[in-house]
Amino acid sequence: MTLMKTIKDFLNNQIFIGIDDSDSKIGGCTTFVGYLLIKELIRQGINVVDIPRLIRLNPNVPWKTRGNGAVGITVYSEDIDRVYNVAVEILQKIEEEVASMPALVLIDQKQREFIEPIIKDAINRIIEPELVDKVIEKAKIIKYAKRRLGLVGALAAATLLLLEGDYTYELLAYRKPEFIGTKRKIDIESVRVIDRLYRKYTFNNIDGKRLLLTPHGKDPVLYGIRGEDPKKLIEAKKFIVSEEPLGWMVYITNQATDQHYVNRKISELKLGDSVRLNVFVKSSPKIRQGCVTLEVGDHEYTLTALFFNEVGLMKDIATKLEPQDEIIIMGGVRPFLDFGINVEKLIVKKLAKKIITLNPACPRCKRTLQNEGKGKFRCRFCDLKGLSLPKRTFFVSREIVPGLYLPPIRYFRHLMKPLKRYGKEKNGRNYSLNEYKMIE
Template identity: 30%
Template sequence: MGSGIGTGGPPSSFPYPFTLGLDDSDTPWGGCTTHLAWILLRELDEKVLFADHPLLVRLNPVVPRKTRGNAAVVVRGYSKKPQTDLLEIAVNLAESYAERRPPGKNPGVALYPGVDAWRDPRLRRLYHKALSTYIPRDLARDWASKAGVIARGGSGVVGAVSSLAALAPGDPYTYELIAYRRRENLARERCVKRDPHHSSSEPLCSMANYDLLAGKLASAPGGPDPVLAGFRGWDASCLGRLSELLCEEPAGWVLYRSNQHTGIAGIAGSPKPRPYNYVSVRGRVVRGPWEMAGGHVFVIVESLQGTLTVAFYRETGPLRDAARMLTVGDHVVVEGGVVPRSEGPTLAARRPRRGEARTADREGRATMPKVRC
């Protein structure tokens, strides 16, 4: 991790600075926002001068109606043609990308007329809020309009606008190198080596690519989306060595700069423990632990923010095992997503570590982070 990439003035042949945000292009039938970004990057190749790597921006993982992994993509650069021309290209690609979409899933595209959206305090604040809270669409559109952002589309507007000010100079970051599948291979099972002994050859610059507990690779998704594999790490120069794990020829690659595994949500501050917020709670165990069907462990924690039920789901593995050893009076710090349950809001715990190797699924449960759109 390190500081962000700085930007200079626009070259004379590329006079129009821009930042484009994309979100909500995934579907259960195979769409993926990063794949749409790859298509857009190829379309823009000779039309723009890129100012940075494309950005893979992870937002609050427990909001309802999110994308898989809740990631938006941001592209920064300078254009030969006015920014609105680029916006039309992006909107047309997003609209034609997926033929079928489930209810409530509509892509969003946002355009800021500059490469430094992080300088706008409203956009920067919106980004920080979107890391751990629920952002209503009306709020995102209102703040976008006041910041000079043009937003087009449906539910994806929230992520597209909220991600524009991500990864400012000085923000911590990591990399993800994503390979995409050839069209003729989409109906076939992915060919990515899953030999558990391959973990010994993983470069020291990489992270969260191998699940040691399960003894399997975590870099290949399991669904029908067009991602072949994605490799995460701190040093972009050596991630390419992991391509030896591929036994299927990819259609192409994109190297993303990302805020994932950086602890940025904690840096931005923790909100109140309300449903669909991602929080950190410091308090004292006042009841439990007790175990529910399925092997999930629960405790009740009392803190300055109130009394809250904390769930350590079976998928958290060692964290769930550690929770079994808690006793009344123990002081704890718990991080995770607050999810609504019939018994009341519940904090689904996950490991609060920078560079940690787990993420939250749709129920807020901590799981090994397979590559997600």
């Protein structure tokens, strides 16, 4: 058997698994299902290859799950039925425990190539379930689902391999069953240690006295260390002092990449879109019930930009914008005030010149002249009248400067790129045929 045939056989026997919607209001976590499934696949001798994917989906979908993340796993197996049965057994167990309604898909490489152009917008747009139904039927996809909404995320996670563009990693540690539902025991000083020692490689660990790497619900996640290098995350884990975890694993993910902010024109927008718009300010800012609003537009259409209290300094910056300022706004299209964008990030590109006009100065005493009517001026101090002089114009310095403006880190959602990641963006990766081992 030639090397080329061996590689071809390997690629033909890849199975791409996608899972979503396995959490609920009372607990559960899709990444934990991924952890349990990978452990079981490895135990049964099924080869898990590459690195599992945590795909964060469009945060503006109304029916999103709590974490709005789906899990993708790639395995090498000639027995797809066996892989399906292992996955379904895990999902059914979770269903009973947390009353979730999970979705599962299994696809091969040909199906993945067919689906990818259709499903890639799940990161930034609302994908209608009816479209997913048609895709599944046409491609004859193997699935298991309690409701079809989860199939969008499952297909996205199975299909999107994060081979192009930016990506990060997250090491997730999970709680033992007896601890779930109790307060998480994590020493905050140990988190400060890793934040200091691994500052170059990690992000969003802590904000003042508030831990950012721990969730707050009843889900099984103990903590998640996010960063640029999986090896550094595994090193950093050793410094965390906490309750004893059940285990841990590393995901590759589109978190903290701004992948969902897609460049669009206003004419292309739909409700629920996550977008990046290059626009001009069309009106002076207004404050309504604590929210700053302003009209913005491109060369064709206008819409309302909204800055809520949560965005902190950005809201103050918005109050200082003037008509004709050129800005970039990033956020979600929401049904506010007919049609508007909830701004999450702001880039001030170019400030318009602010000019004030004053009456001319008296040629004798240099004080400002008063209007006399019909374009004439008089000086009430020198008693000069009937003066015909041009008005004076002055450029006024602006209170803001061009640049990037971000909300407080506690406001950040999963996909939003934090300041310390700017300049660290990656540009694609190599697909790995090696057995996955970053799990314990």
